[in-house]
Amino acid sequence: MRRQIAYCQDANRKGSCEHEQLDFLGYRFRPRLAKNRRCRFFVGFAPAISDTAAKEIRHQIRRWRLHLHSDIELVQLATFVKM
Structure with missing residues (x-):
């Protein structure tokens, strides 16, 4: 450290x-x-x-691959993201 x-x-x-x-x-x-x-x-x-925390958050959101879930409702998508 x-x-x-x-x-x-x-x-x-x-x-x-x-x-x-x-x-x-x-x-x-x-x-x-x-x-x-x-x-x-x-x-x-x-x-x-911090820059490193923001980068980790963006990386996590990209791992969700939300563009592949365009067939479900917004409430279901929010539930998916919450998990």
């Missing part, structure tokens, strides 16, 4: 470092543009889905 310290750059931390993002439990934490209550933009350290 690779361990590293990430610099949590946001509006209050202006510095920079080699590692400014990290992946944890399927999320990628990195500096992102956000909006405050007064609708002003600022940079915050926020999570979103």
Whole structure:
């Protein structure tokens, strides 16, 4: 397992470092543009889905081969996907 310290750059931390993002439990934490209550933009350290997690989800959906199930109703298709 690779361990590293990430610099949590946001509006209050202006510095920079080699590692400014990290992946944890399927999320990628990195500096992102956000909006405050007064609708002003600022940079915050926020999570979103990681590239590897998104790739795995797309791969799983492709394995369902939904294009081969065009003969069944939508409710049956939802039941098939839920399994």
